Amino acid sequence: xxxxxxxxxxxxxxxxxxxxxxxxxxxxxxxxxxxxxxxxxxxxxxxxxxxxxxxxxxxxxxxxxxxxxxxxxxxxxxxxxxxxxxxxxxxxxxxxxxxxxxxxxxxxxxxxxxxxxxxxxxxxxxxxxxxxxxxxxxxxxxxxxxxxxxxxxxxxxxxxxxxxxxxxxxxxxxxxxxxxxxxxxxxxxxxxxxxxxxxxxxxxxxxxxxxxxxxxxxxxxxxxxxxxxxxxxxxxxxxxxxxxxxxxxxxxxxxxxxxxxxxxxxxxxxxxxxxxxxxxxxxxxxxxxxxxxxxxxxxxxxxxxxxxxxxxxxxxxxxxxxxxxxxxxxxxxxxxxxxxxxxxxxxxxxxxxxxxxxxxxxxxxxxxxxxxxxxxxxxxxxxxxxxxxxxxxxxxxxxxxxxxxxxxxxxxxxxxxxxxxxxxxxxxxxxxxxxxxxxxxxxxxxxxxxxxxxxxxxxxxxxxxxxxxxxxxxx
Amino acid sequence: xxxxxxxxxxxxxxxxxxxxxxxxxxxxxxxxxxxxxxxxxxxxxxxxxxxxxxxxxxxxxxxxxxxxxxxxxxxxxxxxxxxxxxxxxxxxxxxxxxxxxxxxxxxxxxxxxxxxxxxxxxxxxxxxxxxxxxxxxxxxxxxxxxxxxxxxxxxxxxxxxxxxxxxxxxxxxxxxxxxxxxxxxxxxxxxxxxxxxxxxxxxxxxxxxxxxxxxxxxxxxxxxxxxxxxxxxxxxxxxxxxxxxxxxxxxxxxxxxxxxxxxx
Numbered sequence: 001x002x003x004x005x006x007x008x009x010x011x012x013x014x015x016x017x018x019x020x021x022x023x024x025x026x027x028x029x030x031x032x033x034x035x036x037x038x039x040x041x042x043x044x045x046x047x048x049x050x051x052x053x054x055x056x057x058x059x060x061x062x063x064x065x066x067x068x069x070x071x072x073x074x075x076x077x078x079x080x081x082x083x084x085x086x087x088x089x090x091x092x093x094x095x096x097x098x099x100x101x102x103x104x105x106x107x108x109x110x111x112x113x114x115x116x117x118x119x120x121x122x123x124x125x126x127x128x129x130x131x132x133x134x135x136x137x138x139x140x141x142x143x144x145x146x147x148x149x150x151x152x153x154x155x156x157x158x159x160x161x162x163x164x165x166x167x168x169x170x171x172x173x174x175x176x177x178x179x180x181x182x183x184x185x186x187x188x189x190x191x192x193x194x195x196x197x198x199x200x201x202x203x204x205x206x207x208x209x210x211x212x213x214x215x216x217x218x219x220x221x222x223x224x225x226x227x228x229x230x231x232x233x234x235x236x237x238x239x240x241x242x243x244x245x246x247x248x249x250x251x252x253x254x255x256x257x258x259x260x261x262x263x264x265x266x267x268x269x270x271x272x273x274x275x276x277x278x279x280x281x282x283x284x285x286x287x288x289x290x291x292x293x294x295x296x297x298x299x300x301x302x303x304x305x306x307x308x309x310x311x312x313x314x315x316x317x318x319x320x321x322x323x324x325x326x327x328x329x330x331x332x333x334x335x336x337x338x339x340x341x342x343x344x345x346x347x348x349x350x351x352x353x354x355x356x357x358x359x360x361x362x363x364x365x366x367x368x369x370x371x372x373x374x375x376x377x378x379x380x381x382x383x384x385x386x387x388x389x390x391x392x393x394x395x396x397x398x399x400x401x402x403x404x405x406x407x408x409x410x411x412x413x414x415x416x417x418x419x420x421x422x423x424x425x426x427x428x429x430x431x432x433x434x435x436x437x438x439x440x441x442x443x444x445x446x447x448x449x450x451x452x453x454x455x456x457x458x459x460x461x462x463x464x465x466x467x468x469x470x471x472x473x474x475x
Numbered sequence: 476x477x478x479x480x481x482x483x484x485x486x487x488x489x490x491x492x493x494x495x496x497x498x499x500x501x502x503x504x505x506x507x508x509x510x511x512x513x514x515x516x517x518x519x520x521x522x523x524x525x526x527x528x529x530x531x532x533x534x535x536x537x538x539x540x541x542x543x544x545x546x547x548x549x550x551x552x553x554x555x556x557x558x559x560x561x562x563x564x565x566x567x568x569x570x571x572x573x574x575x576x577x578x579x580x581x582x583x584x585x586x587x588x589x590x591x592x593x594x595x596x597x598x599x600x601x602x603x604x605x606x607x608x609x610x611x612x613x614x615x616x617x618x619x620x621x622x623x624x625x626x627x628x629x630x631x632x633x634x635x636x637x638x639x640x641x642x643x644x645x646x647x648x649x650x651x652x653x654x655x656x657x658x659x660x661x662x663x664x665x666x667x668x669x670x671x672x673x674x675x676x677x678x679x680x681x682x683x684x685x686x687x688x689x690x691x692x693x694x695x696x697x698x699x700x701x702x703x704x705x706x707x708x709x710x711x712x713x714x715x716x717x718x719x720x721x722x723x724x725x726x727x728x729x730x731x732x733x734x735x736x737x738x739x
Contacts, residue, residue, distance in 0.1 A: 029646070330661060448656050457492075462493035
């Protein structure tokens with residue numbers, strides 16, 4: 001189901017021509033972007049909190065092995081089963097085994113990008129298990145047979161009418177003449193459908209926002225409460241988390257949650273924040289009878305030892321995509337892979353290899369806004385540029401671009417040659433331009449002039465004109 | 476003794492818009508500097524951003540050597556200034572003497588409006604301009620160098636000017652150097668949003684401290700038949716408006732200033 005990242009350009013064309021997608025994306029600047037900026041303005045220490053959050057993540061990543069060991073020890077002491085998975089294959093096998101042992105026929109799922117990474121749903125469905133996504137956005141994309149297009153807003157690529165149409169198609173058992181006046185009606189219908197699933201599920205699978213080493217807890221934040229219903233109602237709860245999710249203390253989670261919600265949605269705090277510590281204890285009125293935590297590496301140890309290590313700081317808020325001009329233009333699906341936007345353009349080449357994914361780091365203006373809004377200060381432009389270097393070294397750069405660059409660099413390294421070549425080029429362009437102020441078409445620059453005029457240069461370079469002026473003055 | 480400034484004119488200004496270079500010289504001289512223009516090429520950013528580190532380093536070494544003797548190196552571009560100031564040192568990170576040299580060079584590099592306002596303490600440049608002007612924050616300058624206050628302060632002091640803010644002003648215009656020709660469709664979709672935001676300001680002139688952004692936005696405005704004029708901030712601040720706006724022909728139909736001797 002996951003598309004190859006290698007067809008980026010083609011997918012970006014489709015995205016630009018998709019009017020529904022464009023209408024949906026048009027809501028981003030006035031939505032999540034504005035909400036974040038208002039939340040930031042309400043919290044004077046926001047910038048200082050980003051530094052604290054970055055330092056917590058850096059410290060944890062530098063001591064990842066130690067904190068993971070402590071976490072596993074304490075989680076087991078709290079009654080959870082801890083499983084280690086090197087890759088998606090292992091994680092899927094572990095999870096299917098747990099489901100089978102529990103005699104599971106219906107699995108509810110909270111939102112989990114890591115489960116997308118390992119294509120978990122397909123695997124469980126192939127084994128005859130019904131899997132229902134319970135996050136509203138995830139539920140919608142599941143109905144449509146799509147992937148989430150955003151880390152925290154999986155159905156952000158859709159408009160309300162599209163969701164309504166999908167509900168009418170898939171909820172065929174409901175009265176045909178029911179009315180959808182607004183988003184609240186859509187939510188109400190999804191809630192009614194999902195409530196049955198929550199109550200009937202045998203196993204609940206969620207992701208984890210954080211794993212707390214201090215207490216062995218899984219931290220889960222949602223705005224719909226679906227995470228809690230998924231984790232608490234079924235007999236068995238499985239939390240799937242990647243190794244980078246661990247943090248040292250409860251206090252650290254507080255610091256990270258403050259910047260996570262504000263950066264992602266502009267909320268001061270997410271609506272539901274749960275600390276899940278082991279299965280139902282003796283005096284608990286509810287909770288799962290068994291709690292499993294599957295900790296997945298899936299290439300992250302390699303990142304840890306690489307120059308892309310800072311990407312492991314990511315707490316999955318989605319701010320980098322909300323503020324990215326390219327994401328705003330083409331949405332998440334065009335990126336291919338699991339993660340979209342700037343962080344996706346850093347992570348996907350690590351997972352799929354730079355040869356297949358070289359377009360992702362290249363398709364960025366390097367404007368730097370992502371780094372400005374990242375709650376843990378990941379230097380995304382720097383990491384994108386590093387992938388470009390890796391791609392260039394591996395010969396992934398298209399040959400035309402490579403040739404043009406080589407020619408330009410050859411000239412730029414030789415000032416005297418530059419002087420001659422630029423004088424000739426500018427004079428020729430100027431002659432070609434005649435009395436025009438700009439070109440509507442230029443040979444070899446069609447990529448520019450297809451949509452934009454190109455200003456006609458005035459015939460001589462600045463350095464030439466300046467030297468002439470100097471000669472006149474000193475004569 | 477006057478501080479000696481080496482003007483890093485940038486290759487775009489050198490080739491496409493010499494009037495910006497002359498405006499920069501005028502502004503720097505008025506701010507009490509002795510200005511020189513040593514033979515120079517490009518900052519190397521196209522190579523650097525394309526992942527061609529070897530060529531970027533070669534170009535950086537040459538640029539550093541060219542400007543070794545100046546008290547300051549000033550560029551009429553936040554993007555090129557950021558390349559010189561932030562990225563040159565990173566190109567030689569961990570290389571002892573070469574890194575030290577790049578850092579010493581970087582400390583003397585400034586973007587033009589920041590140099591004028593913050594280093595030379597210029598409050599106003601004495602220019603006049605009657606009209607509503609929108610200032611576009613170029614991304615490298617804004618996000619990498621934190622430029623925003625200096626150009627607005629200087630523009631605000633231009634007599635007769637009415638400054639307009641562009642909504643969602645931190646949004647990129649979609650230029651991105653080679654990005655604009657490597658992914659032209661995406662670039663165009665992005666600049667279309669910027670064009671709409673600029674039009675919504677009701678300004679008759681758009682200005683910015685980076686020629687790349689201006690060429691991109693002006694080129695799209697012209698293609699769409701929109702009459703908003705685009706000028707580099709140096710031209711407005713220096714009051715040198717003899718040249719037609721970017722990409723346009725001189726409406727008064729007479730060439731003046733340094734453009735008179737058109738080669739023929």
